[in-house]
Amino acid sequence: MKKYFQKLSSFLLGVMAINILVTFVVDGLYYEPYTKMMRESKGQDIKGIIMADSHGLPLKQNLSDKGIVNISWGSDSYEDMNNKLQFYLKHHDLDYVIISADNHLLSNYRENLNNVEASINYVDPEFSDYSLTGYLYLKYIKRYCSVISPKNRDIFLARLKSFLKKNLVRKSWEEKEDKIARGEKRVRLHFDNLRKSEVLSQDLSDMIEMCEAKGVKVFGIKYPLTSAYLRAMNSSNFGSDSVMKAYGCRILDFQKIFMERNDLFSDEDHLNLEGGKLFANMIENDVLNFRASKE
Amino acid sequence: MLFNSLDFAVFLPLVFLIYWFVFPKNIKQQNVMLLISSYVFYGWWDWRFLSLILFSTILDYMLGKRMGNSQNESDRKWLLATSVVVNLGFLGFFKYYNFFADSFVQVFTFMGQPIHPRALSIVLPVGISFYTFQTLSYSIDVYKRKLEPARDFISFATFVSFFPQLVAGPIERATHLLPQFYKKRKFDYALAADGSKQMLWGFFKKVVIADNCAEYVNIIFQNYENYSASTLALGAVLFAFQIYGDFSGYSDIAIGLSRLFGFDLMKNFAFPYFSRDIAEFWRRWHISLSTWFRDYLYIPLGGSKGGLGIKIRNTFIIFLVSGFWHGANWTFVIWGALNALYFLPLLLAGKNRNNLNQIAEGRLLPSFKEAGQLLITFSLTCLAWVFFRAESVTMAFDYISSMFSISILSKPQVFPIEIIALVGLFIMIEWLGRESDFAIQSLGIKWRRPFRYGVYYGVFMLIYFAGNFSDEIEFIYFQF
Known part of the structure; x- marks a missing residue:
């Protein structure tokens, strides 16, 4: 028995070394930047926040001088947004919240692909709906036990791949010849599973109700899409806009505004930096003017 | 509980440590420990179906005891028949009820007499085909006097529900696995x-x-x-x-x-x-099931002895039953039939053991x-x-x-x-x-x-x- 444990231990030491390496890399690439916004926001005068998945990323912090902070993150689901919102409502006197109302956001795809192990850091355990075991599992096990966390593994591999491919020149969206096929593939990823996520729908409702309770105005935004994506998507919609409308929220639909402008996109459904800047101006005009007209 | 789950990653070291460190020398305690662990392992999926395993275990244990003690061949036959009917009855109900109901509907509809039997929403208990065949092997071997009836209930219950192979095999023979529960187990590096x-x-x-x-x-x-x-x-x-x-x-x-x-x-x-060749494939694929069918179905039917007709009949029976064992769908039956067609020429040419x-x-x-x-x-x-x-x-x-x-x-x-x-x-x-x-x-x-x-x-x-x-x-x- 002693010999078995000796050999098993030496094997497990190696496994632990792999675990430490992956955790260290992923912590720097993912968990730290994810929670950085939370740490930096303390003491800032924030009037509004923009919450979305990767569709919101190109907006960068172009509206920060207007007191609007963009806290979007790639793959953020409504559960993540809910976790973040609790933090911002607690620590800031917000006027309004701009939530993504994209057609795929109540999909099964988004329910499975999220950042809940990172957004859990925004949650105050005392007032959270998570069970103690669920909270501890998400916050510590998934973050530090990389060998049982496929998310950490995937981030590590993605980083490794981009490191190996860093010298490769990638074609811009405008130059790509198979736009239609790419649009269809992306839409399949978002809409193939027809089940609407009830969990995310509940999270969205919870967010709106939390805002209402604090007198914070909620806007819904549909982000600009390429014509290839729009054509493939057709009328597919899991209905986050309907949930928001049911609460009387205003939906700003920008899906078709850049339909003819492939030069403003980096891929099927994401703006590039230039597109992000232009779009930020539109949000500013639309949301801020709307707010001003109400006041 | 799945082997590739976090639950199992916690369960296994716990059971292992208690098994070897808390009860290192007492077989009975080790068996009780394994029995409880096995029931937890299975109940993690759906605890209600533990009653099914427990019922089969109690029934086969009692029938085995009576078969072992009885000298009357007729009584022994009845006891074996009870075990076979009850075990296959459970399997048939949970796995094949809706298949037969649907098939009857199709046949009667085809003949112009549509019927509407009650369709049941039946949950298939995980691993039922595996543990049913394992307990059947016990009853048949006791009946054939190849095996003494189980010495104690705990050993037998652990044999039926042994968690590593409970839900997907290998389908163990009682003659091979059951005696291992009686022997002292020492950690072997x-x-x-x-x-x-x-x-x-x-x-x-x-x-x-x-x-x-x-x-x-x-x-x-x-x-x-x-x-x-x-x-x-x-x-x-x-x-x-x-x-x-x-x-x-x-x-x-x-x-x-x-x-x-x-x-x-x-x-x-x-x-x-x-x-x-296909004969070799079937000696290498799902060995525990193919040898089970060979020993408890093919050989009792006459095996490859006898005339051409018997050989063909037996080959088809074993492959069709094997296909049907896999699932209540005609696709599995055809899969079995196709394999029989592949195998038959080798058998008839005497090349199946080349x-x-x-x-x-x-x-x-x-x-x-x-x-x-x-x-x-x-x-x-x-x-x-x-x-x-x-x-x-x-x-x-x-x-x-x-x-x-x-x-x-x-x-x-x-x-x-x-x-x-x-x-x-x-x-x-x-x-x-x-x-x-x-x-x-x-x-x-x-x-x-x-x-x-x-x-x-x-x-x-x-x-x-x-x-x-x-x-x-x-x-x-x-x-x-």
Whole structure:
């Protein structure tokens, strides 16, 4: 028995070394930047926040001088947004919240692909709906036990791949010849599973109700899409806009505004930096003017 | 509880430590410990069905005792019949009720007399086909006086529910496994080390090979109408590796796990895709089930003795029943029939036991003849797997007919190069280790320690970096 444990231990030491390496890399690439916004926001005068998945990323912090902070993150689901919102409502006197109302956001795809192990850091355990075991599992096990966390593994591999491919020149969206096929593939990823996520729908409702309770105005935004994506998507919609409308929220639909402008996109459904800047101006005009007209 | 789940990662070390450190010397306590663990393991899925296992256990234990004590042949026959009827009755109800109900409806509707039987929403208890056959083997062996009735209830109950092989086999014979519960078990380093390696290899087969192939198999089979013949052929080949990786992976984990607790389970797979004919394939695929049917069905029916008609009848019976055992769908029955058709010419020509040794024994590469035989056997097997995977008979025939067209020469529309490379690596390792019980058993055994450990770390890294962990995909054979 002693010999078995000796050999098993030496094997497990190696496994632990792999675990430490992956955790260290992923912590720097993912968990730290994810929670950085939370740490930096303390003491800032924030009037509004923009919450979305990767569709919101190109907006960068172009509206920060207007007191609007963009806290979007790639793959953020409504559960993540809910976790973040609790933090911002607690620590800031917000006027309004701009939530993504994209057609795929109540999909099964988004329910499975999220950042809940990172957004859990925004949650105050005392007032959270998570069970103690669920909270501890998400916050510590998934973050530090990389060998049982496929998310950490995937981030590590993605980083490794981009490191190996860093010298490769990638074609811009405008130059790509198979736009239609790419649009269809992306839409399949978002809409193939027809089940609407009830969990995310509940999270969205919870967010709106939390805002209402604090007198914070909620806007819904549909982000600009390429014509290839729009054509493939057709009328597919899991209905986050309907949930928001049911609460009387205003939906700003920008899906078709850049339909003819492939030069403003980096891929099927994401703006590039230039597109992000232009779009930020539109949000500013639309949301801020709307707010001003109400006041 | 799934072997590839976090729950199991906590469960196993706990049970292992209590088993060896708290009850190291007392067999009864160890058996009680294993029994409780097995019930927790099974109940984790659905505790209600524990009553079914418990009922079968109590019934067969009592019938076995009475059979052992009785000298009256007629009484003994009745006792055996009770065991067979009750056990197969449960299996029939839970697994086949809706199938027969649907089939009756179709037959009566076809004859112009539509009927509307009550359709039941029946949940299939996980592993029912496996533990039913295991308890049946006990009753039959006691009846045939090949085995003494179980000495105590705890040993018997643990034999029925032993968690490593409870839900997907290997289907153990009472004559082999039950006596192991009576013997004192001492921790054996060589056995445990071997078991750990076998578990590691089993996990590799499951999460790297089976689950990765599964993603593309699903894509191809769900949209088979839209794909070229070459894509469909690739889908069938990937399914062959999916089902092999899935099922033999489970068996490897089960066997390895049992070794950690001092038990020896029977071999269930012996590199079946390196077979030179279908008869050899069936000696190497799901060995515990094929030998079960051989011993309890084929031989009692007369086996291959007797006239031509008897041989043909028995071959078809065993393959059709085997197909039906896998599931309540005509696709499985046709899969069985197809294998019978493959096997029959060999049996009739007296060539079914031609290839009893290992392919390319003692050599690195097979001869041209062996390679050709291997490819033909594998192709026939893949063709039959299409029925196994298809959702209906019509779909299977459509799939196969679409596979035979000129587009077989085109590049497949779905071509997951990484997965194909992994399967290639897997075939290579299996080939190198084909003379052992499992592929990595002897791989690097004579190398220096750092290199030997390199092999194990290599397998671990592949599991971690190339494994598919999406939603802890269930093992295919759980449904059977």
